[in-house]
Amino acid sequence: MKIPDDVLAVLADPRVVIDGDRVQIPFELDRPLYDRVDRILKEVGGRWDGRKKVRAHVFGHQVEEFMRQAIASAEFPSRYEQGWYPSPPAVVEQILQHAGISDHRPGLTVLEPSAGTGCIAGPAAARGALVDVVEIDARRVEVLRRAGFARRVVHGDFLTDLHPLDYPEGFSRVVMNPPFADAVAHVQHALGFLSDDAVLVSVMPEYVLWRTDLATKRFRWLVEGNDGEFVYLPRDAFEPSGVIFPAVLAVVPTGHDGCTIRNHGWHRRYPKQQYELFAL
Ligand SMILES: C[S@@+](CC[C@H](N)C(=O)[O-])C[C@H]1O[C@@H](n2cnc3c(N)ncnc32)[C@H](O)[C@@H]1O
Missing domain, CATH: 3.40.50.150 (Vaccinia Virus protein VP39)
Known part of the structure:
Protein backbone atom coordinates (compact mmCIF):
# COMPACT_ATOMS: atom_id res chain seq x y z
CA MET A 1 0.00 0.00 0.00
CA LYS A 2 1.33 3.43 -0.95
CA ILE A 3 2.38 5.63 1.98
CA PRO A 4 0.91 9.14 1.45
CA ASP A 5 3.59 11.81 0.93
CA ASP A 6 2.85 13.72 4.14
CA VAL A 7 2.97 10.52 6.25
CA LEU A 8 6.16 9.46 4.49
CA ALA A 9 7.76 12.84 5.27
CA VAL A 10 7.01 12.27 8.96
CA LEU A 11 8.34 8.68 9.01
CA ALA A 12 11.49 9.67 7.14
CA ASP A 13 12.17 12.64 9.44
CA PRO A 14 15.59 12.05 11.03
CA ARG A 15 14.15 12.93 14.43
CA VAL A 16 11.87 9.88 14.35
CA VAL A 17 13.34 7.12 16.49
CA ILE A 18 13.04 3.66 14.91
CA ASP A 19 14.69 1.34 17.34
CA GLY A 20 14.20 -2.30 18.24
CA ASP A 21 10.49 -3.02 18.31
CA ARG A 22 9.26 0.58 18.32
CA VAL A 23 8.70 3.76 16.34
CA GLN A 24 8.63 6.98 18.31
CA ILE A 25 7.75 10.41 16.93
CA PRO A 26 9.20 12.89 19.42
CA PHE A 27 7.66 16.05 17.93
CA GLU A 28 4.20 17.56 17.58
CA LEU A 29 2.00 16.92 14.53
CA ASP A 30 -1.32 18.52 13.77
CA ARG A 31 -4.17 16.19 14.68
CA PRO A 32 -5.32 15.08 11.17
CA LEU A 33 -1.73 14.27 10.14
CA TYR A 34 -1.08 12.45 13.41
CA ASP A 35 -4.22 10.36 12.83
CA ARG A 36 -2.99 9.34 9.36
CA VAL A 37 0.48 8.39 10.66
CA ASP A 38 -1.12 6.49 13.54
CA ARG A 39 -3.45 4.61 11.18
CA ILE A 40 -0.60 3.46 8.95
CA LEU A 41 1.59 2.35 11.85
CA LYS A 42 -1.35 0.38 13.22
CA GLU A 43 -2.13 -1.17 9.82
CA VAL A 44 1.38 -2.57 9.68
CA GLY A 45 1.12 -4.08 13.12
CA GLY A 46 2.10 -1.30 15.56
CA ARG A 47 0.20 -0.73 18.79
CA TRP A 48 0.21 2.67 20.49
CA ASP A 49 1.69 2.47 23.98
CA GLY A 50 0.96 5.78 25.68
CA ARG A 51 2.74 5.06 28.94
CA LYS A 52 5.02 7.95 29.87
CA LYS A 53 8.20 5.91 29.63
CA VAL A 54 7.25 4.48 26.20
CA ARG A 55 5.04 6.85 24.15
CA ALA A 56 5.69 4.95 20.93
CA HIS A 57 4.10 2.53 18.49
CA VAL A 58 5.31 -0.86 19.62
CA PHE A 59 5.49 -3.89 17.31
CA GLY A 60 5.65 -7.57 18.12
CA HIS A 61 9.01 -7.81 16.32
CA GLN A 62 12.15 -5.88 15.38
CA VAL A 63 11.00 -3.12 13.08
CA GLU A 64 14.10 -1.31 11.75
CA GLU A 65 14.54 -3.35 8.56
CA PHE A 66 10.81 -3.31 7.83
CA MET A 67 10.64 0.48 8.18
CA ARG A 68 13.80 0.98 6.14
CA GLN A 69 12.24 -0.95 3.23
CA ALA A 70 8.88 0.78 3.59
CA ILE A 71 10.42 4.27 3.65
CA ALA A 72 12.77 3.51 0.72
CA SER A 73 9.89 2.36 -1.47
CA ALA A 74 7.21 4.71 -0.09
CA GLU A 75 4.91 1.78 0.56
CA PHE A 76 4.37 -0.96 3.04
CA PRO A 77 3.69 -4.59 2.30
CA SER A 78 0.12 -5.47 1.76
CA ARG A 79 -1.16 -8.93 1.02
CA TYR A 80 -3.41 -7.38 -1.58
CA GLU A 81 -0.61 -5.85 -3.64
CA GLN A 82 1.36 -8.46 -5.54
CA GLY A 83 2.39 -10.22 -2.34
CA TRP A 84 5.28 -7.97 -1.38
CA TYR A 85 6.91 -9.42 1.73
CA PRO A 86 10.56 -8.37 1.82
CA SER A 87 12.91 -11.17 2.85
CA PRO A 88 14.35 -10.41 6.30
C1 LIG B 1 7.38 -11.71 -1.62
S1 LIG B 1 7.94 -10.27 -2.44
C2 LIG B 1 9.66 -10.55 -2.35
C3 LIG B 1 10.54 -9.45 -2.83
C4 LIG B 1 12.02 -9.84 -2.84
N1 LIG B 1 12.23 -11.01 -3.67
C5 LIG B 1 12.48 -10.13 -1.44
O1 LIG B 1 12.77 -11.27 -1.14
O2 LIG B 1 12.50 -9.21 -0.62
C6 LIG B 1 7.47 -10.63 -4.13
C7 LIG B 1 7.81 -9.56 -5.15
O3 LIG B 1 7.45 -10.06 -6.45
C8 LIG B 1 6.92 -9.01 -7.21
N2 LIG B 1 6.10 -9.63 -8.26
C9 LIG B 1 4.83 -10.11 -8.14
N3 LIG B 1 4.44 -10.65 -9.32
C10 LIG B 1 5.47 -10.49 -10.18
C11 LIG B 1 5.67 -10.84 -11.55
N4 LIG B 1 4.73 -11.48 -12.24
N5 LIG B 1 6.86 -10.53 -12.14
C12 LIG B 1 7.84 -9.91 -11.44
N6 LIG B 1 7.71 -9.55 -10.13
C13 LIG B 1 6.54 -9.85 -9.51
C14 LIG B 1 6.12 -8.18 -6.23
O4 LIG B 1 5.91 -6.88 -6.72
C15 LIG B 1 7.05 -8.24 -5.00
O5 LIG B 1 7.95 -7.17 -5.01
Whole structure:
Protein backbone atom coordinates (compact mmCIF):
# COMPACT_ATOMS: atom_id res chain seq x y z
CA MET A 1 0.00 0.00 0.00
CA LYS A 2 1.33 3.43 -0.95
CA ILE A 3 2.38 5.63 1.98
CA PRO A 4 0.91 9.14 1.45
CA ASP A 5 3.59 11.81 0.93
CA ASP A 6 2.85 13.72 4.14
CA VAL A 7 2.97 10.52 6.25
CA LEU A 8 6.16 9.46 4.49
CA ALA A 9 7.76 12.84 5.27
CA VAL A 10 7.01 12.27 8.96
CA LEU A 11 8.34 8.68 9.01
CA ALA A 12 11.49 9.67 7.14
CA ASP A 13 12.17 12.64 9.44
CA PRO A 14 15.59 12.05 11.03
CA ARG A 15 14.15 12.93 14.43
CA VAL A 16 11.87 9.88 14.35
CA VAL A 17 13.34 7.12 16.49
CA ILE A 18 13.04 3.66 14.91
CA ASP A 19 14.69 1.34 17.34
CA GLY A 20 14.20 -2.30 18.24
CA ASP A 21 10.49 -3.02 18.31
CA ARG A 22 9.26 0.58 18.32
CA VAL A 23 8.70 3.76 16.34
CA GLN A 24 8.63 6.98 18.31
CA ILE A 25 7.75 10.41 16.93
CA PRO A 26 9.20 12.89 19.42
CA PHE A 27 7.66 16.05 17.93
CA GLU A 28 4.20 17.56 17.58
CA LEU A 29 2.00 16.92 14.53
CA ASP A 30 -1.32 18.52 13.77
CA ARG A 31 -4.17 16.19 14.68
CA PRO A 32 -5.32 15.08 11.17
CA LEU A 33 -1.73 14.27 10.14
CA TYR A 34 -1.08 12.45 13.41
CA ASP A 35 -4.22 10.36 12.83
CA ARG A 36 -2.99 9.34 9.36
CA VAL A 37 0.48 8.39 10.66
CA ASP A 38 -1.12 6.49 13.54
CA ARG A 39 -3.45 4.61 11.18
CA ILE A 40 -0.60 3.46 8.95
CA LEU A 41 1.59 2.35 11.85
CA LYS A 42 -1.35 0.38 13.22
CA GLU A 43 -2.13 -1.17 9.82
CA VAL A 44 1.38 -2.57 9.68
CA GLY A 45 1.12 -4.08 13.12
CA GLY A 46 2.10 -1.30 15.56
CA ARG A 47 0.20 -0.73 18.79
CA TRP A 48 0.21 2.67 20.49
CA ASP A 49 1.69 2.47 23.98
CA GLY A 50 0.96 5.78 25.68
CA ARG A 51 2.74 5.06 28.94
CA LYS A 52 5.02 7.95 29.87
CA LYS A 53 8.20 5.91 29.63
CA VAL A 54 7.25 4.48 26.20
CA ARG A 55 5.04 6.85 24.15
CA ALA A 56 5.69 4.95 20.93
CA HIS A 57 4.10 2.53 18.49
CA VAL A 58 5.31 -0.86 19.62
CA PHE A 59 5.49 -3.89 17.31
CA GLY A 60 5.65 -7.57 18.12
CA HIS A 61 9.01 -7.81 16.32
CA GLN A 62 12.15 -5.88 15.38
CA VAL A 63 11.00 -3.12 13.08
CA GLU A 64 14.10 -1.31 11.75
CA GLU A 65 14.54 -3.35 8.56
CA PHE A 66 10.81 -3.31 7.83
CA MET A 67 10.64 0.48 8.18
CA ARG A 68 13.80 0.98 6.14
CA GLN A 69 12.24 -0.95 3.23
CA ALA A 70 8.88 0.78 3.59
CA ILE A 71 10.42 4.27 3.65
CA ALA A 72 12.77 3.51 0.72
CA SER A 73 9.89 2.36 -1.47
CA ALA A 74 7.21 4.71 -0.09
CA GLU A 75 4.91 1.78 0.56
CA PHE A 76 4.37 -0.96 3.04
CA PRO A 77 3.69 -4.59 2.30
CA SER A 78 0.12 -5.47 1.76
CA ARG A 79 -1.16 -8.93 1.02
CA TYR A 80 -3.41 -7.38 -1.58
CA GLU A 81 -0.61 -5.85 -3.64
CA GLN A 82 1.36 -8.46 -5.54
CA GLY A 83 2.39 -10.22 -2.34
CA TRP A 84 5.28 -7.97 -1.38
CA TYR A 85 6.91 -9.42 1.73
CA PRO A 86 10.56 -8.37 1.82
CA SER A 87 12.91 -11.17 2.85
CA PRO A 88 14.35 -10.41 6.30
CA PRO A 89 18.19 -10.51 6.62
CA ALA A 90 18.25 -13.90 8.40
CA VAL A 91 16.26 -15.48 5.55
CA VAL A 92 18.49 -13.80 2.96
CA GLU A 93 21.54 -15.22 4.71
CA GLN A 94 20.12 -18.75 4.44
CA ILE A 95 19.21 -18.28 0.77
CA LEU A 96 22.72 -17.08 -0.09
CA GLN A 97 24.31 -19.91 1.89
CA HIS A 98 22.26 -22.58 0.13
CA ALA A 99 23.05 -20.93 -3.20
CA GLY A 100 26.76 -20.78 -2.37
CA ILE A 101 26.92 -17.06 -3.12
CA SER A 102 29.83 -15.69 -1.12
CA ASP A 103 32.86 -13.39 -1.27
CA HIS A 104 34.88 -16.51 -2.02
CA ARG A 105 33.10 -17.04 -5.35
CA PRO A 106 32.82 -13.63 -7.02
CA GLY A 107 31.47 -13.38 -10.57
CA LEU A 108 28.55 -15.84 -10.31
CA THR A 109 25.72 -14.78 -12.62
CA VAL A 110 22.53 -14.44 -10.60
CA LEU A 111 18.90 -13.81 -11.54
CA GLU A 112 16.35 -12.47 -9.02
CA PRO A 113 13.07 -12.60 -10.97
CA SER A 114 10.70 -10.98 -8.42
CA ALA A 115 13.21 -8.68 -6.81
CA GLY A 116 11.06 -6.34 -4.72
CA THR A 117 13.42 -3.69 -3.37
CA GLY A 118 16.43 -5.99 -3.64
CA CYS A 119 16.60 -7.61 -0.21
CA ILE A 120 18.16 -10.75 -1.72
CA ALA A 121 19.67 -9.27 -4.87
CA GLY A 122 21.52 -6.45 -3.06
CA PRO A 123 23.45 -8.72 -0.65
CA ALA A 124 24.19 -11.13 -3.54
CA ALA A 125 25.74 -8.26 -5.51
CA ALA A 126 27.64 -7.13 -2.41
CA ARG A 127 29.28 -10.59 -2.40
CA GLY A 128 30.57 -10.09 -5.91
CA ALA A 129 27.77 -11.69 -7.96
CA LEU A 130 26.64 -10.20 -11.30
CA VAL A 131 22.96 -9.74 -10.61
CA ASP A 132 20.06 -9.23 -13.04
CA VAL A 133 16.68 -8.40 -11.54
CA VAL A 134 13.05 -8.39 -12.69
CA GLU A 135 10.22 -6.65 -10.85
CA ILE A 136 6.63 -5.93 -11.86
CA ASP A 137 5.99 -2.93 -9.62
CA ALA A 138 7.17 0.43 -10.94
CA ARG A 139 7.88 1.90 -7.48
CA ARG A 140 10.09 -1.01 -6.50
CA VAL A 141 11.81 -0.89 -9.90
CA GLU A 142 12.66 2.73 -9.14
CA VAL A 143 14.21 1.67 -5.81
CA LEU A 144 16.25 -1.04 -7.58
CA ARG A 145 17.47 1.41 -10.23
CA ARG A 146 18.44 3.99 -7.63
CA ALA A 147 20.32 1.40 -5.57
CA GLY A 148 22.47 0.72 -8.64
CA PHE A 149 23.82 -2.71 -7.70
CA ALA A 150 22.19 -4.68 -10.53
CA ARG A 151 23.79 -5.32 -13.91
CA ARG A 152 20.35 -5.18 -15.51
CA VAL A 153 16.95 -4.13 -14.12
CA VAL A 154 13.89 -5.27 -16.07
CA HIS A 155 10.52 -3.74 -15.31
CA GLY A 156 8.00 -6.39 -16.29
CA ASP A 157 5.94 -9.44 -15.52
CA PHE A 158 8.40 -12.29 -15.12
CA LEU A 159 5.79 -14.91 -16.04
CA THR A 160 4.61 -13.38 -19.30
CA ASP A 161 7.27 -10.88 -20.45
CA LEU A 162 10.47 -12.86 -19.92
CA HIS A 163 11.53 -16.00 -21.74
CA PRO A 164 14.76 -17.88 -20.93
CA LEU A 165 16.09 -17.22 -24.44
CA ASP A 166 15.85 -13.45 -23.82
CA TYR A 167 19.18 -14.08 -22.10
CA PRO A 168 21.97 -15.49 -24.31
CA GLU A 169 23.39 -17.53 -21.42
CA GLY A 170 21.72 -19.18 -18.49
CA PHE A 171 22.39 -18.03 -14.94
CA SER A 172 24.55 -19.96 -12.51
CA ARG A 173 22.20 -19.04 -9.66
CA VAL A 174 18.54 -18.04 -9.35
CA VAL A 175 17.53 -16.71 -5.94
CA MET A 176 13.98 -15.65 -5.29
CA ASN A 177 11.07 -15.07 -2.97
CA PRO A 178 8.14 -14.92 -5.39
CA PRO A 179 4.57 -13.85 -4.61
CA PHE A 180 3.12 -16.75 -2.63
CA ALA A 181 -0.16 -16.75 -4.55
CA ASP A 182 1.69 -17.96 -7.65
CA ALA A 183 4.90 -19.38 -6.21
CA VAL A 184 4.93 -22.72 -8.07
CA ALA A 185 4.41 -21.04 -11.46
CA HIS A 186 7.18 -18.51 -10.73
CA VAL A 187 9.69 -21.18 -9.68
CA GLN A 188 8.79 -23.48 -12.60
CA HIS A 189 9.38 -20.58 -15.00
CA ALA A 190 12.61 -19.58 -13.24
CA LEU A 191 14.08 -23.08 -13.65
CA GLY A 192 14.24 -22.34 -17.38
CA PHE A 193 16.85 -19.64 -16.73
CA LEU A 194 19.38 -21.95 -15.01
CA SER A 195 22.53 -22.97 -16.86
CA ASP A 196 23.76 -26.57 -16.81
CA ASP A 197 25.60 -26.62 -13.49
CA ALA A 198 23.47 -24.22 -11.52
CA VAL A 199 21.30 -23.89 -8.42
CA LEU A 200 17.94 -22.26 -7.76
CA VAL A 201 16.97 -21.31 -4.21
CA SER A 202 13.47 -20.02 -3.59
CA VAL A 203 11.34 -19.14 -0.59
CA MET A 204 8.02 -20.95 -1.03
CA PRO A 205 4.87 -21.45 1.03
CA GLU A 206 5.09 -24.59 3.14
CA TYR A 207 2.00 -25.99 1.40
CA VAL A 208 4.15 -27.05 -1.55
CA LEU A 209 5.12 -29.96 0.72
CA TRP A 210 1.59 -31.32 1.09
CA ARG A 211 -0.93 -29.86 -1.39
CA THR A 212 -2.35 -32.54 -3.66
CA ASP A 213 -3.33 -30.61 -6.78
CA LEU A 214 -1.54 -31.85 -9.86
CA ALA A 215 0.62 -28.76 -10.42
CA THR A 216 1.99 -28.86 -6.86
CA LYS A 217 2.50 -32.63 -6.92
CA ARG A 218 4.36 -32.41 -10.23
CA PHE A 219 6.52 -29.65 -8.84
CA ARG A 220 7.41 -31.73 -5.76
CA TRP A 221 8.30 -34.71 -7.94
CA LEU A 222 10.47 -32.48 -10.12
CA VAL A 223 12.40 -31.12 -7.13
CA GLU A 224 12.78 -34.45 -5.37
CA GLY A 225 13.60 -36.31 -8.61
CA ASN A 226 16.44 -33.92 -9.32
CA ASP A 227 18.44 -34.10 -6.10
CA GLY A 228 16.59 -31.06 -4.80
CA GLU A 229 15.41 -30.50 -1.24
CA PHE A 230 12.97 -28.47 0.82
CA VAL A 231 14.37 -26.79 3.91
CA TYR A 232 12.00 -25.58 6.63
CA LEU A 233 12.30 -21.94 7.69
CA PRO A 234 11.47 -20.97 11.29
CA ARG A 235 7.76 -20.17 11.67
CA ASP A 236 8.58 -16.59 12.63
CA ALA A 237 11.09 -16.11 9.79
CA PHE A 238 8.98 -13.35 8.17
CA GLU A 239 7.92 -11.64 11.38
CA PRO A 240 10.29 -8.72 10.69
CA SER A 241 8.19 -8.09 7.55
CA GLY A 242 5.03 -8.00 9.59
CA VAL A 243 3.64 -11.42 8.66
CA ILE A 244 3.72 -14.94 10.02
CA PHE A 245 3.44 -17.70 7.46
CA PRO A 246 4.95 -21.14 7.29
CA ALA A 247 7.58 -21.20 4.57
CA VAL A 248 10.33 -23.40 3.19
CA LEU A 249 13.31 -22.95 0.91
CA ALA A 250 13.29 -25.02 -2.27
CA VAL A 251 16.86 -25.80 -3.34
CA VAL A 252 17.12 -27.18 -6.88
CA PRO A 253 20.38 -28.05 -8.64
CA THR A 254 20.88 -28.81 -12.34
CA GLY A 255 24.39 -30.26 -12.36
CA HIS A 256 23.55 -33.94 -11.92
CA ASP A 257 23.36 -36.88 -14.34
CA GLY A 258 19.91 -37.43 -15.80
CA CYS A 259 18.67 -33.94 -14.92
CA THR A 260 15.06 -33.60 -16.16
CA ILE A 261 14.74 -29.87 -15.54
CA ARG A 262 13.88 -27.79 -18.59
CA ASN A 263 16.68 -25.35 -18.01
CA HIS A 264 18.32 -22.79 -20.31
CA GLY A 265 20.19 -25.47 -22.23
CA TRP A 266 16.92 -27.35 -22.82
CA HIS A 267 15.28 -24.18 -24.16
CA ARG A 268 18.22 -23.66 -26.52
CA ARG A 269 17.87 -27.19 -27.82
CA TYR A 270 14.09 -26.87 -28.19
CA PRO A 271 13.41 -23.31 -29.33
CA LYS A 272 10.06 -21.84 -28.36
CA GLN A 273 8.29 -22.35 -31.71
CA GLN A 274 9.31 -25.99 -31.81
CA TYR A 275 8.04 -27.00 -28.39
CA GLU A 276 4.87 -24.96 -28.74
CA LEU A 277 4.24 -26.62 -32.09
CA PHE A 278 4.61 -30.13 -30.70
CA ALA A 279 3.31 -29.22 -27.22
CA LEU A 280 6.26 -30.98 -25.60
C1 LIG B 1 7.38 -11.71 -1.62
S1 LIG B 1 7.94 -10.27 -2.44
C2 LIG B 1 9.66 -10.55 -2.35
C3 LIG B 1 10.54 -9.45 -2.83
C4 LIG B 1 12.02 -9.84 -2.84
N1 LIG B 1 12.23 -11.01 -3.67
C5 LIG B 1 12.48 -10.13 -1.44
O1 LIG B 1 12.77 -11.27 -1.14
O2 LIG B 1 12.50 -9.21 -0.62
C6 LIG B 1 7.47 -10.63 -4.13
C7 LIG B 1 7.81 -9.56 -5.15
O3 LIG B 1 7.45 -10.06 -6.45
C8 LIG B 1 6.92 -9.01 -7.21
N2 LIG B 1 6.10 -9.63 -8.26
C9 LIG B 1 4.83 -10.11 -8.14
N3 LIG B 1 4.44 -10.65 -9.32
C10 LIG B 1 5.47 -10.49 -10.18
C11 LIG B 1 5.67 -10.84 -11.55
N4 LIG B 1 4.73 -11.48 -12.24
N5 LIG B 1 6.86 -10.53 -12.14
C12 LIG B 1 7.84 -9.91 -11.44
N6 LIG B 1 7.71 -9.55 -10.13
C13 LIG B 1 6.54 -9.85 -9.51
C14 LIG B 1 6.12 -8.18 -6.23
O4 LIG B 1 5.91 -6.88 -6.72
C15 LIG B 1 7.05 -8.24 -5.00
O5 LIG B 1 7.95 -7.17 -5.01
